[in-house]
Amino acid sequence: MNLxxxxxxxxxxxxxxxxxxxxxxxxxxxGVTAVILLVAVGNGASVQINNQVQSLGAxxxxxxxxxxxxxxxxxxxxxxxxxxxxxxVDAINNRQQAPDVVAAIPIAQSGGQITYGNxxxxxxxxxxxxxxxxxxxxxxxxxxxxxxxxxxxxHRVVVLGQTVVDNLFGSTDPxxxxxxxxxxxxxxxxxxxxxxxxxxxxxxxxxxxxxxxxWAYLTGGRGKIISQIVxxxxxxxxxxxxxxxxxxxxxxxxxxxxxxxxDFQLQSQQDILTQANSIxxxxxxxxxxxxGISLVVGGIGIMNIMLVTVTERTREIGIRKAIGARRRxxxxxxxxxxxxxxxxxxxxxxxxxALLANQAxxxxxxxxxNFPTPVVSAPSVVLAFCVSVAIGLFFGIYPANRAARLHxxxxxxxx
Amino acid sequence: xxxxxxxTKTYRMGKLEVAALxxxxxxxxxxxxxxxxxxxxxxxxxxxxxxxxxxxxxGGRYLLDGxxxxxxxxxxxxxIRNRKIGFVFQSxxxxxxxxxLHNVEMPLVYAGERGRTERAREALGxxxxxDRVHHQPTELSGGQQQRAAIARALVTNPAILLADEPTGNLxxxxxxxxxxxxxxxxxxxxxxxxxxxxxxxxxRFAKRVVxxxxxxxxxxxxxxx
Ligand SMILES: Nc1ncnc2c1ncn2[C@@H]1O[C@H](COP(=O)(O)OP(=O)(O)OP(=O)(O)O)[C@@H](O)[C@H]1O
Ligand SMILES: [Mg+2]
Numbered sequence: 354m355n356l357x358x359x360x361x362x363x364x365x366x367x368x369x370x371x372x373x374x375x376x377x378x379x380x381x382x383x384g385v386t387a388v389i390l391l392v393a394v395g396n397g398a399s400v401q402i403n404n405q406v407q408s409l410g411a412x413x414x415x416x417x418x419x420x421x422x423x424x425x426x427x428x429x430x431x432x433x434x435x436x437x438x439x440x441x442v443d444a445i446n447n448r449q450q451a452p453d454v455v456a457a458i459p460i461a462q463s464g465g466q467i468t469y470g471n472x473x474x475x476x477x478x479x480x481x482x483x484x485x486x487x488x489x490x491x492x493x494x495x496x497x498x499x500x501x502x503x504x505x506x507x508h509r510v511v512v513l514g515q516t517v518v519d520n521l522f523g524s525t526d527p528x529x530x531x532x533x534x535x536x537x538x539x540x541x542x543x544x545x546x547x548x549x550x551x552x553x554x555x556x557x558x559x560x561x562x563x564x565x566x567x568w569a570y571l572t573g574g575r576g577k578i579i580s581q582i583v584x585x586x587x588x589x590x591x592x593x594x595x596x597x598x599x600x601x602x603x604x605x606x607x608x609x610x611x612x613x614x615x616d617f618q619l620q621s622q623q624d625i626l627t628q629a630n631s632i633x634x635x636x637x638x639x640x641x642x643x644x645g646i647s648l649v650v651g652g653i654g655i656m657n658i659m660l661v662t663v664t665e666r667t668r669e670i671g672i673r674k675a676i677g678a679r680r681r682x683x684x685x686x687x688x689x690x691x692x693x694x695x696x697x698x699x700x701x702x703x704x705x706x707a708l709l710a711n712q713a714x715x716x717x718x719x720x721x722x723n724f725p726t727p728v729v730s731a732p733s734v735v736l737a738f739c740v741s742v743a744i745g746l747f748f749g750i751y752p753a754n755r756a757a758r759l760h761x762x763x764x765x766x767x768x
Numbered sequence: 769x770x771x772x773x774x775x776t777k778t779y780r781m782g783k784l785e786v787a788a789l790x791x792x793x794x795x796x797x798x799x800x801x802x803x804x805x806x807x808x809x810x811x812x813x814x815x816x817x818x819x820x821x822x823x824x825x826x827g828g829r830y831l832l833d834g835x836x837x838x839x840x841x842x843x844x845x846x847x848i849r850n851r852k853i854g855f856v857f858q859s860x861x862x863x864x865x866x867x868x869l870h871n872v873e874m875p876l877v878y879a880g881e882r883g884r885t886e887r888a889r890e891a892l893g894x895x896x897x898x899d900r901v902h903h904q905p906t907e908l909s910g911g912q913q914q915r916a917a918i919a920r921a922l923v924t925n926p927a928i929l930l931a932d933e934p935t936g937n938l939x940x941x942x943x944x945x946x947x948x949x950x951x952x953x954x955x956x957x958x959x960x961x962x963x964x965x966x967x968x969x970x971x972r973f974a975k976r977v978v979x980x981x982x983x984x985x986x987x988x989x990x991x992x993x
Contacts, residue, residue: 358877369865672861675822676920677850677878679843761822765861 363690366662377658378698381744384648385702385737386709391644392733393710395637397725402629406622408548408556412455412589413488413622414596416441416582416603419615436607436616437579442482444602445584451602453595456484457584461564463571465535469521476517478534478560480567486545488585491556496528496543504563509570512543514559534560537570592621648740651698652748659691659752670756671764684757691749692742699741703734769927769960770796770819774828777814777983788814790983791828798927801954801961803974811983812964813932819962820853820930821845850879854921856931856950860913862905868892868916869901875924891919895949911942918949929953931963935970947973 367374418436437459444450445457461480466473485491486498499510511532518527527541539562548556568577586595596619603617604610663670670683710727713719777789788811796802804812817823818830821837824845830837832848840848849855862871872888881887892901895915905913914934921929931950935943951973954961963974971977972991979987 355880365866668861669863672863673874673878674846675820675849675855675861676875677846677924679846679878681843682878762817765822765857 359685359689360693362686363693366666366686366690367693370662373658374694377654377694378701380651380654381648381695381698381741382651382702382705384644384651385699385741386706387644387647388641388737388740389703389706389729389733390709390727391640392637392737393706393727393729394725395633395640396728396730396733398636399630399633400728401725402633403626405556406626406629408490412586412592412595413490414454414584414586414592414599415620416584416599417618417620418580419618435576435578437582439577439579441603441606442579442582444606445582445599447602451584451595451598453586453591453598455585455587456488457582457599458482458484458488459564459579460581460583461567461572461578462580463535463567465571467517467521467532467534467560469530469532472521474517474520476514476558476560478511478562478567478571480562480564480571482564485561488583491548492546494544494546495526496541498543498561499563504565507565507569508563509537509539509566510542510562511539512545512561513541514545514555514557515547516555516557517560518544534562535571539566589623592623596621648744652695652744655691655694655745656748656752658694659687659749660755662690663687663752663756666756667759667764667767670759671761671767674759674761675765680757683759684753687753687756688746688749691753692745695745695748696738696742699738702741703737706737707734769798769833770794770962771831771834772815772818772825772828773831775815775818775825775830776827777811777818777823778826788983789818789825792980792983792985794978794985794988796960796962798960799954799958801951801973801975802963803971803977804962804964804980805966805971805977806980808966810980812980814983815980816930816932816962816964819928820855821848846878850875850924852926852928854918854924854926854929856914856917856921856929856934858933858936860905860910860917860937862913862916862920864905867902867904868897868908868919871905871916872920872923875920879924881924887923888919891923892916894922895919909942910938911945914938914942914946915949918946918953922953926959928960928962931961933964933966935965935967943970 416437439459442457442459445454448454458481463478463480464475465478467476468474482504483498483500486493493512494515496512498512499508502508503510511534513527521527521532522530527544530541531538532541533539545557545559562571572578584595584599586592600612600615600619604612604615607616609615673683707729710729713727772792772794775789775792776787779786779788792815804815806812814823818825821832821840824830824838832852837845837848855861862868863874869885869888869892872891873884876884876887889898889901892898895918897912897915897919900908900912900916905916908916929950934950935946938946947970950961950963953959961974963970965971974991976990977987978985
């Protein structure tokens with residue numbers, strides 16, 4: 354029996370009970386729609402995270418202080434210790450010792466209320482050096498970044514991210530204006546171009562000042578704390594070499610022989626990307642699995658209907674056997690019926706799911722929120738279709754096998 | 769071509785055993801036209817089902833073309849039914865919601881043969897249903913349905929035609945038509961026909977009459993034709 358015949362016979366069987374077939378298909382349709390939609394949301398979140406991490410600057414390597422478990426018995430640091438110094442930064446910036454590093458900058462973080470006139474805003478203030486835009490991949494939209502002179506003289510100047518400008522200034526030109534951070538006055542010298550991206554950890558929600566100024570006026574005399582060093586490798590392919598160079602320099606400078614005892618930690622942008630991706634993948638899988646449950650429910654619906662169909666058509670099965678249908682002919686006929694039901698549900702479910710995913714950004718509530726734009730990927734579509742057909746196969750096997758095993762005489766006698 | 773040697777068939781219903789056939793010896797040669805008669809419950813249909821390879825005997829041997837069917841499995845029996853045997857039932861047994869043409873094509877579908885549509889049309893034409901090929905069973909009269917069923921039985925060109933009370937649901941005019949058709953198939957095409965009937969009038973078309981009583985053959989007569 355060829356496939357065309359099998360499909361025609363299966364189609365006849367399904368058309369004989371249109372409403373029933375449609376309702377059974379609906380079960381799978383809803384399941385597949387849910388899978389497509391939720392996986393699309395997961396993918397969207399993944400894209401969003403990737404974009405955000407990517408916008409932090411390519412080729413970036415972070416150096417954090419860590420608990421030093423000094424072998425000499427003297428504990429050198431505690432908590433987020435103060436093991437990193439400006440001298441470390443200078444050493445990494447030495448091209449002879451670290452040829453694959455373009456630039457390294459120290460970072461000192463400080464929180465604080467920011468005010469301009471009667472406007473209030475909260476954003477973290479970052480103390481750093483003039484290589485900041487290069488390393489962190491920022492463009493200036495207006496004004497200019499601060500200079501080495503500003504750092505040396507602890508000038509109270511700041512460069513603002515777009516979000517901060519929007520919140521404080523409205524339509525006023527911020528350049529040359531004076532804002533207050535923790536009640537200290539700062540002059541705005543530059544504004545970063547927006548990096549896009551939104552929500553948590555937005556790259557536009559920044560206030561950057563010379564590190565010396567931050568130490569002097571904002572970190573409250575807690576000393577010259579460097580919370581991290583950010584270095585940028587000359588290309589993505591040399592990130593690993595650059596990491597090795599930085600590790601060697603710092604181990605040597607901190608006089609640590611055993612790398613496992615290091616009082617600092619390195620993390621590259623790629624590490625973060627990998628981590629973020631694995632989180633996003635896990636999210637997608639969890640969402641998909643939840644939706645998958647409804648597919649199983651749909652599959653049980655198919656099994657149920659196929660059992661009813663086989664019983665109703667017992668006599669027909671007997672006739673087919675009498676005129677020469679073998680077990681596998683009957684088996685295939687009912688399996689194909691089940692797979693047509695589920696495959697049709699799958700195809701329609703994909704269409705509905707993709708449509709909803711496409712229309713999601715047009716829904717005002719979603720557009721205005723930070724909800725990720727759903728991304729329907731080709732593999733998820735192919736997978737969803739295959740899975741739905743496979744569900745028909747899986748849940749169709751038992752009823753089809755029942756049909757195939759019927760005894761011809763008993764089947765012919767069935768009323 | 770059909771040889772039964774001491775064939776018995778016992779149905780088991782829980783603790784109760786029903787001996788439907790109690791030792792049947794029968795030989796039907798090529799080109800014979802046999803009518804099987806007997807009271808209700810005498811085992812006619814049981815015998816027919818065994819001859820048609822729809823069921824297997826409990827005891828004894830059934831040789832079809834010299835081969836003991838006991839050694840065939842379900843699928844091999846299906847192939848034999850498909851190639852060698854054509855069935856005609858009392859209740860027509862056409863597949864519902866399926867046109868006469870597709871019904872007649874069905875055995876060829878299972879045989880995996882080519883040129884199905886033409887052969888099915890031809891078979892329908894030979895039973896006088898050329899103008900009814902696209903009708904569904906519900907759109908045909910009883911006599912027409914039975915003729916479609918005969919076309920389906922013939923389409924694989926089987927050597928044996930088995931008919932279990934083919935006229936049982938038909939009026940006398942249609943009955944005679946169907947019997948003429950079967951008699952012609954026997955006389956002109958040399959097909960072996962085994963027919964079950966209650967009625968003497970119908971049995972008269974056959975060249976040989978076998979009578980069953982309580983699962984045994986009690987009469988086996990050839991009419992001088
Ligand atoms: N599947 C079955 N299970 C149990 N007993 C059965 C079964 N099929 C037939 N019998 C019994 O076997 C005996 C013969 O039945 P069969 O159908 O062969 O009779 P028949 O001669 O064809 O009768 P009729 O003229 O009414 O069709 C009957 O007593 C019947 O009750
Ligand atoms: Mg009977």
